[in-house]
Amino acid sequence: NAGVTQTPKFQVLKTGQSMTLQCAQDMNHEYMSWYRQDPGMGLRLIHYSVGAGITDQGEVPNGYNVSRSTTEDFPLRLLSAAPSQTSVYFCASSSAGQGYQPQHFGDGTRLSIL
Amino acid sequence: DQQVKQNSPSLSVQEGRISILNCDYTNSMFDYFLWYKKYPAEGPTFLISISSIKDKNEDGRFTVFLNKSAKHLSLHIVPSQPGDSAVYFCAASEGAQKLVFGQGTRLTINP
Numbered sequence: 567n568a569g570v571t572q573t574p575k576f577q578v579l580k581t582g583q584s585m586t587l588q589c590a591q592d593m594n595h596e597y598m599s600w601y602r603q604d605p606g607m608g609l610r611l612i613h614y615s616v617g618a619g620i621t622d623q624g625e626v627p628n629g630y631n632v633s634r635s636t637t638e639d640f641p642l643r644l645l646s647a648a649p650s651q652t653s654v655y656f657c658a659s660s661s662a663g664q665g666y667q668p669q670h671f672g673d674g675t676r677l678s679i680l
Numbered sequence: 681d682q683q684v685k686q687n688s689p690s691l692s693v694q695e696g697r698i699s700i701l702n703c704d705y706t707n708s709m710f711d712y713f714l715w716y717k718k719y720p721a722e723g724p725t726f727l728i729s730i731s732s733i734k735d736k737n738e739d740g741r742f743t744v745f746l747n748k749s750a751k752h753l754s755l756h757i758v759p760s761q762p763g764d765s766a767v768y769f770c771a772a773s774e775g776a777q778k779l780v781f782g783q784g785t786r787l788t789i790n791p
Binding site: 601607658 | 686689721725771773777
């Protein structure tokens, strides 16, 4: 049972470089989200999607792009990396049933921008 | 302006005793409140939730209490076990699965 898979686990970038963080889920979940976690802070929502072809901004969307062409995949793109984007990034997915449906998180991507 | 706050960065409890983790929020429109548990180098895992129309939800050793008038919720763990040592995040849902997280409380269970 893979659940939510994030790749890579670690990445070091130079300022100005671009990259894509990958997220895939095998639970046929409709909802997917990206969060970042910084020291001393909780997770903050970057972007989310309620289904293929539909995305929306969260609390801290600047500097990031997303797309959702399939149910399974929800990649996060850093357009021009900045040191302020050094963080741990978590992808999550959940179903769209009645009431609160728990979000299932991947194990994170630790990203350092030099 | 932080909508969900956990004012205790850490908590130490003896094994077998009760652990109480606290959380405050400001937005009256939150519809669900949750607790997630996180071990190092892993993603958060869901622990328990409560609807805004209830004041208590219980699941085994874990109970969450919601006081809407005080905009406060708490997680009780009884009895506390060594495996409960982790960082606990309080979160609130704004709908469509959009979560707002607190800063987290590191719980240490001592033998």
